[in-house]
Every structure is written in C-alpha cells, then in structure tokens.
Amino acid sequence: MYFSRLKFCVSRLLFIIIMLTISPVLKAWEVSGYVGLESLAFIEAPLHDSQHQHYISGVIEAELYHEWDNGTQSFAFVPYFRGAQHDSQRTHFDIRELTWLKSAEEWELRLGIRKVFWGVTESNHLVDVINQRDTVENSDGEDKLGQPMINLALIQDWGTVDLFILPGFRPRTFTGEEGRLRPEPAVSDSLAEYDKSGFERQVSYAIRWAHSIGDWDMGLSHFYGTSRDPVFLVKATPDGQVNLIPYYQNINQTGLDIQATLDSLLLKWEAIVRVSDSETAFASTAGFEYTFFNIASSGLDIGVLAEYLYDSRGLSAPTVGQDDFFVGARLAFNDVQDMQILAGVMVDRVSQAQFYNIEASRRFFESFKFEVEARFFNGATPKYPDYFLRQDSHFRMELSYHF
Amino acid sequence: MKKIILSLYLAVFSSVGIAETQTGLDIMQEVKLRNTGWQDMSASLDMVLKNKNGDTHHRLMQMKVLEVQGDGDKSLSIFNSPKDVKGTAFLSFTHALEADEQWLYLPGLKRVKRISSSNKSGPFLGSEIAFEDLSSFELDKYSYTYLRDELQGTIDCFVIETKPQYEYSGYTRTIVWVDKARYIPLRIDYYDRKNSLLKTQIFNDYQQFLDKYWRSSNMSMENYVTGKSTQLLWADYKFKSGLTKRQFDKNSLKRSR
Numbered sequence: 126m127y128f129s130r131l132k133f134c135v136s137r138l139l140f141i142i143i144m145l146t147i148s149p150v151l152k153a154w155e156v157s158g159y160v161g162l163e164s165l166a167f168i169e170a171p172l173h174d175s176q177h178q179h180y181i182s183g184v185i186e187a188e189l190y191h192e193w194d195n196g197t198q199s200f201a202f203v204p205y206f207r208g209a210q211h212d213s214q215r216t217h218f219d220i221r222e223l224t225w226l227k228s229a230e231e232w233e234l235r236l237g238i239r240k241v242f243w244g245v246t247e248s249n250h251l252v253d254v255i256n257q258r259d260t261v262e263n264s265d266g267e268d269k270l271g272q273p274m275i276n277l278a279l280i281q282d283w284g285t286v287d288l289f290i291l292p293g294f295r296p297r298t299f300t301g302e303e304g305r306l307r308p309e310p311a312v313s314d315s316l317a318e319y320d321k322s323g324f325e326r327q328v329s330y331a332i333r334w335a336h337s338i339g340d341w342d343m344g345l346s347h348f349y350g351t352s353r354d355p356v357f358l359v360k361a362t363p364d365g366q367v368n369l370i371p372y373y374q375n376i377n378q379t380g381l382d383i384q385a386t387l388d389s390l391l392l393k394w395e396a397i398v399r400v401s402d403s404e405t406a407f408a409s410t411a412g413f414e415y416t417f418f419n420i421a422s423s424g425l426d427i428g429v430l431a432e433y434l435y436d437s438r439g440l441s442a443p444t445v446g447q448d449d450f451f452v453g454a455r456l457a458f459n460d461v462q463d464m465q466i467l468a469g470v471m472v473d474r475v476s477q478a479q480f481y482n483i484e485a486s487r488r489f490f491e492s493f494k495f496e497v498e499a500r501f502f503n504g505a506t507p508k509y510p511d512y513f514l515r516q517d518s519h520f521r522m523e524l525s526y527h528f
Numbered sequence: 529m530k531k532i533i534l535s536l537y538l539a540v541f542s543s544v545g546i547a548e549t550q551t552g553l554d555i556m557q558e559v560k561l562r563n564t565g566w567q568d569m570s571a572s573l574d575m576v577l578k579n580k581n582g583d584t585h586h587r588l589m590q591m592k593v594l595e596v597q598g599d600g601d602k603s604l605s606i607f608n609s610p611k612d613v614k615g616t617a618f619l620s621f622t623h624a625l626e627a628d629e630q631w632l633y634l635p636g637l638k639r640v641k642r643i644s645s646s647n648k649s650g651p652f653l654g655s656e657i658a659f660e661d662l663s664s665f666e667l668d669k670y671s672y673t674y675l676r677d678e679l680q681g682t683i684d685c686f687v688i689e690t691k692p693q694y695e696y697s698g699y700t701r702t703i704v705w706v707d708k709a710r711y712i713p714l715r716i717d718y719y720d721r722k723n724s725l726l727k728t729q730i731f732n733d734y735q736q737f738l739d740k741y742w743r744s745s746n747m748s749m750e751n752y753v754t755g756k757s758t759q760l761l762w763a764d765y766k767f768k769s770g771l772t773k774r775q776f777d778k779n780s781l782k783r784s785r
Contacts, residue, residue: 157614190785199783226783230774233783242639267637280779337629337778342642388627388695389646419650422698422720426650461577461585461654463613491585494612527611 158187158203159494161525167305169516175302182209184525186221199226203271207262214301215261221271233278238271241289243333243344245384245393246410248432248451248471249444252380252395254348255331257295263521264306264500265482266445270295284336291329294351297371308513313368318358319351320375320402326351343383352376352401354443374401390415393432408436408444412451419459428455430469440510448474453482462488478504478511496523552672552688559711560667566741568771569593576759577655585610587653593664594776600624601664602776606784607653617784619776620645624668625694633781640778649698656727656751656758658698661718669694680705680714699726710734712742720753727751737767 165180184207192199203222209215224237241255256269273293279286299312319326329350336343355371362368378399385392396409412432420427430453434446453469468483481501488494501518505511575587588608593601600622607616615635622628628645648660663669670690678687685705692699700723705715713731720726731744747760774780 157611159612228780228783230772233779240638242637245642278779280774280777285779335778337642339629340627384642386629386642386644389644391642391644416644416647418644418647418696419698422649424651424654426647459651459654461579463610463654488610488612491609492611525612527614 153191153193155190156187157190157528158185159525159527160185161523163521163523165305165519165521167517167519169518171305172513172516173302173309176305177211177303180210180212180215180305182207182215184208184523188222197228200224201226212261212301212304214298215304217259217261217298219259219270221269223271231280233276233280235274235276235278238273239276240269240271241274241276243346243380244382244395245342246382246395246412246432247393247414247430247453248412248469249395249410249434249446251397251408251410251444252344252346252382254346254353254378254380255289255291257297257353259298261298261300261304263498265498284334287331287333287335289329289331289333291331291350292327294327294329294373296373297353297355299371305519306514306517308369308510310367310369312357313370316360316368316370317355318370318372320373321351325375326373340386341383342386344381346380346382348376348378348380350375352378352399356441356443374403376401389418404438406436406438406442408434408438408442410434410446414455416455424459426455426457426459428457429453430455434471440508445480446471446473450474464488473509476504476506476509478502478506478509480511492527494525494527496525497521551674552690553667555674555686555688555706555711556667556670556672556690559706559713560665562711563665563741564595564597566738567595567768569595569765569767570769570771571743571762571765574761574763575653575655575657576761578757578759580755585654587655592771592775594771594773600628600666602773603664604776604781604784615785617781619778619781620663621776622664622666624666627695628663631778631781633784635785638782640781646696648694648696656749656754656756657760660692660694660697660699661729661749675703677708678705680707683714684708685714710742712744726753735765737765741767 161184163182163184167178186203186205189202201222201224205219205221207215207217220238222239224235224239227234242253244250244252256272258266259268259270260266262268272291272295275290277288296314296317299314300307302311329348331346331348333344333346352374355373358370358372360368360370376399378397380397382395391414394411399406410432412430414428414430416426416428418426432451434449434451436442436444436447439447449471451469451471453467456466458464464487466485471480483499486494486496498521502511502514505515570592573589573591577585586609590606591603593603595601603620605618607613617633619631620628630643630645632641632643649658652659652662670692673689675687675689678685685707688704688706689701690704691701698720699718700721701719703717704713707714712734716729717725718727727749729747729749732746734742734744736742743765745762748757750757
C-alpha cells in the first residue's frame with residue numbers, strides 16, 4: 126500500500142519533471158510549412174497513348190526548426206512529399222533539408238542535407254551546380270533535391286570562401302511513361318551510365334569565393350565530381366528496343382557570376398567552363414533587369430528583363446538555351462495580397478522556336494496562396510530537342526495553405 | 529591674406545543669409561546627438577495594415593539594427609507572417625547620400641538577391657510605410673528650416689521643415705514636430721511630389737531605454753489619398769546586445785529566420 130502510493134507519487138513527480146523539462150524545448154521548436162493541391166492541364170492531345178490530358182497532385186512540405194546557443198546553433202528538418210496521379214515517377218518523397226548549423230565570428234559549419242543556390246541570372250542557372258534538380262516537381266527547373274554535404278564557410282574581409290564535400294550522388298528523376306513533357310522513348314533512369322564508380326562517383330567537391338564591393342556582387346566557383354545534369358545516349362538493345370539513357374560525366378567546372386547594381390539597372394552575367402573526358406564546353410548567360418518603381422505612386426513596380434544564353438555544345442547542351450534570347454517583364458503590385466506576375470519568352474536565334482512562360486501568384490485570406498503558370502511551346506522543328514514538347518503547352522495551378 | 533579676407537567675408541554674409549536654416553539644422557543635430565551611442569538594437573514589429581473598410585492584416589517581423597558611426601545604419605528584417613513569406617529576410621546598408629545596399633533572401637529557393645535600392649517611395653509590404661520612411665536618420669539626407677514653435681497635443685514642440693537631398697524620394701518635404709524637452713519626433717507630415725499633404729505619422733507611447741534613448745512603441749501612419757492606415761506596434765526592444773557587423777552580412781542573411 127505504502128509502496129504503491131510512493132510509486133504513484135514518484136511517477137507523478139517524474140512526469141511533472143519530464144514535462145517541465147520538455148515543454149520549453151518543445152516551445153522552442155518551430156513548425157511551419159504548406160500543403161497544396163495542383164492541377165496540371167494540357168491544351169493539346171498527347172503525342173503518346175500512355176499520356177493524359179489532365180493530372181492532379183497533392184503536396185506537403187513541413188519544416189521543423191530549432192535554434193539554441195544564442196542563435197549560433199540551429200537544426201532544421203524539411204521533409205517533402207508529392208503524390209501525383211497517373212505518373213508514378215512524379216510521386217516522390219524527399220528530404221529537402223536535415224541540417225545542423227554552427228556559426229562563429231569567422232566561420233560557419235553546416236552538416237547534413239541542404240539546398241544551395243549560386244548565381245544571378247533569371248532565365249538559366251549555369252553556375253548553380255551543387256544540387257540535383259527536381260525536374261518532375263516542376264518543369265521550370267527551380268526545384269531541387271536535398272544534397273548531403275559538409276560545408277565550411279570561412280568569412281573574411283575579402284569575401285567568404287565556402288568549402289564543400291558532397292557525399293552521395295543523387296541521380297535525376299525523369300517523367301515516366303504516363304507523364305507529359307518527356308521525350309520518346311521515356312528516359313530509362315535505371316540504365317544510367319557513369320564515368321566513375323563507387324566512392325569516386327558518389328563524392329564530389331566544390332569551392333566558392335563570394336564577395337560584395339560597392340555596386341558589385343561576384344562569385345567564383347569550382348566543382349569537381351559527377352555532373353548533376355546528364356547528357357543522353359541513344360542505345361538499342363539486341364532485340365531492337367531503343368533506350369534513352371542518362372550519362373553522368375565526371376567533370377571539372379569553373380563558374381563565374383557577377384551582378385552590378387546601378388540604381389534601377391541590374392547587369393548580370395554568369396559563365397562556366399566545363400571539362401569532361403569527351404569535351405571542353407563554354408556556356409554563358411548575360412543580361413539586364415531594369416525596374417520602374419512605384420509607377421504613378423500606385424505601388425506597382427514593373428521590371429523589364431533581357432538575357433542572352435549561349436552554350437558551345439549547341440543542340441547537345443543539357444541546358445535550355447544554347448543560342449537563345451530571353452525577354453520578360455516582372456510586375457509586383459506590392460499590395461496586401463502580394464500579387465506578382467512574371468511573363469517571359471525564350472526565342473531560339475536560329476530556329477526561332479518560342480517558349481512562353483507566364484507565372485502569377487496572389488495570397489488569399491492571410492494563409493492561402495494561389496499560383497497559375499502557363500507554358501506554351503511554339504515553332505519547334507524536328508532536329509531540336511524541344512521538338513518533343515510541341516504538344517505539351519499547359520496550365521499549372523496550385524492552391525496552397527501555409528502554416 | 530586673401531584667404532582670410534574671403535573667409536571673413538563668407539562668415540559675415542553666410543551668418544546673415546542662413547541664420548534661419550541654421551536653427552533647424554541645430555535642432556536636428558541635437559536630435560541625432562541624443563540618439564547616438566546605442567550601438568545595436570533589436571525589436572519585434574507587428575505591422576497592422578488597415579484598409580478603408582476597416583479590414584486589418586498583420587505583418588510580423590523581427591528587426592535588428594547596427595549603429596554605424598559616420599554612415600547610415602545596417603539593418604536586418606526577418607518576416608514571420610504572412611506564412612507564405614515566412615523566413616524571407618531583408619538586409620540593408622543605408623548611406624546618407626549614396627545609394628543604399630540591399631539584399632533579399634528567399635528561403636524557398638535559398639537565394640540571396642542583391643536588389644535595387646532606388647525604390648524609395650514604394651510601399652513596404654503593402655503598407656502605407658514607404659521604404660524611405662524606414663531608412664535610418666542621417667543629417668545629410670535632408671536640408672532643414674525652422675518654422676515655428678507649436679504644441680503637439682500638450683507638448684511644446686519645434687516645428688521643422690525638411691527637404692530630402694537624396695535621389696528618388698517620393699516627398700517634396702516633410703514637416704516634423706520635435707519635442708523641445710526630449711528632442712524626439714512626435715509627428716511627421718509628408719508632402720508628395722505635387723506638394724500636397726499625403727500622410728501623417730504620429731509617434732505614441734514613448735519609452736526610455738538605457739536612461740537615454742527614447743523609442744515609440746506605437747506609431748501610426750495615415751494616408752489621406754488612399755484612406756488606408758498602418759500601425760507599427762513595437763515590442764521587446766533590446767539595446768547593446770553585442771551585435772557585430774558579422775550579424776549583418778550575406779552569410780547571416782542566409783541563416784536568418
């Protein structure tokens with residue numbers, strides 16, 4: 126009797142002590158994220174019988190964040206999931222971030238899975254090589270898969286030097302048989318080929334120096350390891366089946382990005398030299414953005430953008446623009462709903478094929494956001510790689526709730 | 529000898545010529561002097577946007593400011609709400625007459641963007657506050673004219689007209705009511721480019737920190753043209769926390785939240 130009462134008291138005390146110790150910890154954890162519903166509607170009939178006219182999908186991304194030690198240490202975990210109708214390749218889970226960060230006066234250390242962005246141009250991201258792109262997520266190529274890394278930043282008066290060890294190569298995922306925006310045949314990712322195997326394939330290295338001096342922001346970077354963007358091989362099996370196989374080369378890539386901010390005018394330039402066993406390639410994207418701010422005191426900003434994209438690899442280049450012009454306009458209404466519109470067209474200088482992209486977004490009821498994207502392909506000719514997209518003009522709409 | 533005569537000549541005539549404007553500058557110098565030496569400041573801000581129908585929207589953010597002697601301050605603002613822009617951060621190095629340096633961090637893309645600072649008159653987060661209203665106060669940014677003494681409420685004030693000397697301002701002038709005892713602004717009237725009254729800002733609920741620095745915890749901005757208003761509710765003011773310029777660089781922008 127006595128013992129059971131004591132046990133009861135002790136267990137209750139323990140419970141209270143545990144709750145007291147945990148509650149401030151739990152309080153210090155922040156949870157945020159969004160859930161969304163997406164509709165992907167194609168205007169024209171599909172080229173292949175296996176494809177569909179309309180696709181629905183749902184998405185959730187959450188962030189669990191905690192910082193301590195006066196904000197000099199933090200932990201972030203960002204799981205991500207999209208469940209997609211029809212195309213099983215598009216249903217995917219990813220850890221966008223799982224990082225521990227420690228910062229000091231002259232250095233910052235990050236361990237874990239992360240996303241990194243380098244560069245300044247808008248129509249193409251040449252120097253941005255750390256992460257694999259999540260191309261099944263959105264055809265705009267802005268989404269990325271989390272990359273495991275050890276990243277040490279050394280912070281000096283003459284700039285920041287970031288050192289990266291990137292263990293764990295992540296191959297690109299490609300649209301499956303039933304998905305749209307794909308070549309024919311669909312890419313066989315299971316047959317992927319590599320220059321290197323084992324440890325050498327898995328581990329890449331990078332270094333970047335970045336600095337701001339007055340109106341100028343610049344970065345110089347080098348990457349060594351397995352390229353994130355593959356070239357494609359067409360191979361036939363003995364029984365006559367043709368496969369499109371991604372081939373990940375081992376590369377040395379040096380990148381430069383510069384932006385000059387001259388009042389309302391931004392001048393931007395990115396360039397890379399990329400050396401693989403088979404070739405040395407040069408690519409560059411350069412242009413400007415000029416913004417008319419607060420037009421007629423309405424709060425509206427209109428930005429005009431123009432860029433030229435070049436790649437010495439020509440039609441075999443893994444990027445969108447090899448000899449293309451991009452022009453666009455960005456409208457920011459700066460209203461309570463944060464309405465924004467970005468409209469642009471990319472034109473191939475030789476074939477004059479056009480790719481139109483219009484993106485609009487707006488907030489509703491404080492926590493909801495509605496996005497519409499329209500992408501149109503026009504004038505592609507058979508020998509160009511965008512020929513396989515000729516029937517794939519589409520609208521993408523996403524409604525999301527943010528918490 | 530020639531030099532001495534010239535400077536005497538200038539001294540005599542300029543003292544006659546700009547006696548009036550000198551007073552305005554003297555007062556604002558005292559305002560600046562009394563608000564010097566706080567080193568660094570952090571605070572949380574609840575910005576309440578109210579439209580003509582009385583609908584309200586809240587914008588929550590954390591602000592950190594580093595005092596820079598002899599130049600404009602450095603500031604870092606981190607947005608907490610609305611939720612879809614949570615984690616977006618804005619780093620600004622302000623300067624008196626040169627263009628400010630500004631960077632924006634977009635957490636979804638993990639991208640740091642250098643942005644143009646020519647947008648002085650545009651609205652900050654859809655509010656009635658313009659970017660230039662938030663910029664740090666530096667003497668060289670304006671010219672000053674003392675107008676009169678006047679009560680603002682029950683408080684005896686100097687009334688001073690200021691004219692922006694920097695580029696791209698949305699104002700021809702502002703009229704500032706400065707508390708004679710504490711040398712702090714109590715009210716600012718903003719006149720647009722056509723010189724008509726656009727906005728009035730009222731500074732309420734002043735509190736003193738470190739026995740020296742006065743901060744308003746409730747500012748309201750009323751726009752007469754749009755009929756909208758914005759209230760800035762400040763809380764958790766902290767000074768001299770030992771922040772350094774390292775907390776105001778592109779690296780800390782990337783990990784701010």
